[in-house]
Amino acid sequence: MLRPQLKNLVAYIQEMYQCEAFLPLHEPRFNEREKELVMDCIDSTFVSSVGPYVDQFEKQIADYTGAKYAIATVNGTAALHVSLLLAGVERGSEVITQALSFIATCNAISYCGASPVFVDVDKQTLGLSAESLSDFLSQYAFVKDEQCFNKHTQNRISACVPMHTFGHPCEIDRIKAICEKWCIPLVEDAAESLGSVYQNQHTGTFGLLGAISFNGNKIITAGGGGAIITQDEQLAKKARHLTTTAKVPHKWAFNHDQIGYNYRMPNLNAALLCAQLEKLEVYIQNKRETAQKYQAWCQSNQVAFVSEPPNAASNFWLNAILLKDQAEQQNFLEYANNQGVMTRPAWTLLNTLPMFKDCLAMPQNNAQYLSEHLVNLPSSVR
Template identity: 55%
Template sequence: MPRSPPRRDDQSRQPVRDQHRRHCPHGTAALQVALQLAGVEAKDEVIIPALTFVATANAVHYLGAIPHFADSEDQTLGLDPAALRDWLSTTAERSGAGAGWRNRHTGRRLRALVPMHCFGHPCDLDALLAIAHDYQLALVEDAAESLGSRYHGRHTGTFGLLGTLSFNGNKTITTGGGGAILTDDMHLADHAKHLTTTAKRPHRWESIHGEIGYNYRMPNLNAALGCAQLEQLPDFLASKRCLAARYCDAFADSGLEQARLMQEPPGCKSNYWLQTLILDERVADQRDAILEVTNDAGLMTRPAWTLLHQLPPYRDCPRAPLPVAESLARRIINLPSSAGLA
């Protein structure tokens, strides 16, 4: 069952004790297994942001489940709890005593909620946990981009039933590829290890597999690289915050009024995985011209991802109104963000 919302006291701000990790070959595999551990089954619907990397939806699809897209908020770039609660109030209905909630339009079970901490900025987790509690949704955090980010003093990826990280080559630290599943539930941690090692039961010589598992183990060489990278993580995070401050100073001195730099949400500490410029709506039509000029000058600027409901595989998936996500997608420009630039 999903957990109750965290208490707003000092205890809820402490690091999670006995946090267990299971390493995987990449973040997508970690999210796929985490969703399976959370009880997601074929034909279930899983609520995810439309503004996220395609891997979030792919992990849902690999289980035969259906992504259900929700809107984002301007302040965090993550799921908007107010908009989501309003949407569910008209879209979700009880399935029966103890059977959870379903989408009244499709008849499918609403099983999980997956906040993604966009570009490393934490979502409004308290409000999203409250929604997960009220609608009996398992909350699984996609913290692929937010290693080192904290929400009210506590690390992202540790609030839900499970959380996942990515160590891809473009992340804050890398193992060349790789990911991890986080949970403080020993039973889920043991099951995660079982599923990611081909579901082989311990035995001195027999190969007995009690369920369908995956060969999702991280190779030792990659893990060794990750251990070395972890030693440098504090320096990487400090460099990225320094770079964010330098960008802020540069744009403040420029007098530019038609754009703003994304700042960490109140009460949060972001890892600033990507430095993000957000254009005003009135100049959104100049985004592509800016991308062209900067890339011609050798600066690797990038837009946000194509929204998931606009991709061919996911065009027919259920979705809430997405006005903010669609606006943000027109206006976001990601700036060079390497820790080495600081």
Template identity: 60%
Template sequence: MFKDIVEFIQKIYQTKDFISLHEPKFVGKEKEYIEKCIESTFVSSVGIFVNKLEIKIAKYTGAKYAISTTNGTSALHISLLLAGVDEDCEVITQPLTFIATCNAINYCKAKPVFVDVDRDTMGLSPSALEFFLKNNTKVKNKKCINIKTNKIIKACVPMHSYGHPCKIDKIKTICNKYNIFLIEDAAESLGSFYKNKHTGTFGQIGTLSFNGNKIITAGGGGCIITNDKSLAVKAKHLTTTAKIPHKWDFNHDMIGYNYRMPNLNAALLIAQLEKLNNFIKNKRKLANDYEKFFKSIDYFFFKEPKFSRSNYWLNVILLKNKKQRDKFLDYTNKNGVMTRPAWKLMNKIKMFKDCHQLDLKNANYLEERIVNIPSSVRF
């Protein structure tokens, strides 16, 4: 059976050479824009391409403001700072996520709290979130307090896993009820919509990533999106070393960060953004081909959740158990087809194993079964 899967993937990618998990495609005006950027001599964090990119990202997502950053992790870090997260705080997130989420929380000297995911979205479960808050917290002076640790639960960071939207509207309602700042980790879901609204625009802040393996890339890069002008202004200030604008003088009014995206990266990314809708159309066709094939051999292919339109960043199949998953990973990678398991759950990583957590049965179930299969755009 594994042999049939490898042969099918080779067929749809029309090659028997090595097939990567997700490679970038540069098929637009990338070289043209990069040359213009070089000719302008503005290749660092100031330039017209950075400004244009932020306008275009805001327009595409429907957010009022976009602030470009060096990568998705820095976007998360700044977002948490904007939420007021510090050493006296905890941040609710899901255990099934890339480690950048928890690293950013730790940069603020805070601790993550792990709440289970839903099997039908692979994202943070609203019912698990509400159960945790109802049984482990109290609201006092408009602050949500963890009664077991006496820490303030300042923020919640759900992720739209592999490009599939979680039930973000329900999560937003719960966060509002408990006065928790909502930051959407939309690093993987550019071009994904939930109830006709772009991911990352439900919470006070959303974050994007343009890493080399994302649906569009600048080799790196990230972005903060928000509808709150004051948050946008402060985000831009913090990411530009908190420098007070002046024609020549150097003065700074708080601890800032050198997190602005270079103009050179922005030039590349604008060309990528121009192709995004074509990429998504191509990837959705690939997902449809996978769905039909895996249905014919009785394998579970993960489809976009209800009310969602996913970008299908990485296609996901679920194996029957961990043993079968491991055999599949071994066979495919030995036969030139790159496949990968889910990330190791964050609560199992030594830096975070002592953090507050509840029953994570769905996250454990998915971790043992998830396999990502080749998902590159086909041209």
């Protein structure tokens, strides 16, 4: 049996979005400006990974986030993969992350030949828990020669990757301090948090490197795309080199000095993103207004709404509610989707997937609770 107010929530969503047909969870918004820049790119014939729109986009995304450097990639997973390599993640090492995340987080770790180690998330921020991280390191880690090792496996702990879940910043300042104490490079999975700030600083700029996604369901998109952001000039140069097949610059010769990756964003996608960036602040304001409407409705109807954490301003990429138990969660998901209103739970916890089930994991009490209670609501720009 579903609470009447949850059925009313579905009707409220349909009314808010003025939608009588299928309502997706998050869809892109395009207009004539996108068509104008894409056609200009097509007419220029520079549609692949070299072109002025790539340069323009990289400058704009660096300026927007406050990073000194940005390197455009084909997607967020590629950005995270290369960021981990540049942070020193190597085969046989371990990377601390969270189980409540999209599969790309652990895929990127696996591409490096490393193994994820799962700590719990914080129930308020939905991101990696500073307490769980500290508990894990106190129990399992030691530092030698300014490097961190797992005293049970003897493997090096080569990085920590917190994720800013649904655009809500985690307590990245506390996580950074813990990582510095234990000599662990910090790489931020900021795939979902473009436009989100913590203590007036953009997510993705606290760590050594940050990875952003521009997938089709993100706040701005080119159908795909990603970016590495960093304050370190040498890391930026290495990122640009690695993502361009490690090709040594030359007018005509094809010389490569190491194994590289064909990860650079095409100029065609960058043109689309340059147009999208022009509207980013408008989109964020619109999404924050939508979140306020959801929050007000939830407060009036005794439904728990996931609000932005303290000291943070979230882009509210995806709005979320917490229901009474897993049965109510599943009943609401079935009802809403049958009514044409797309809703979804959080991802299946990564430590329960077959390829990661044998990886070391701290107790996942908060992550488990969120996986059984949380539901994402439609969050497109209205």
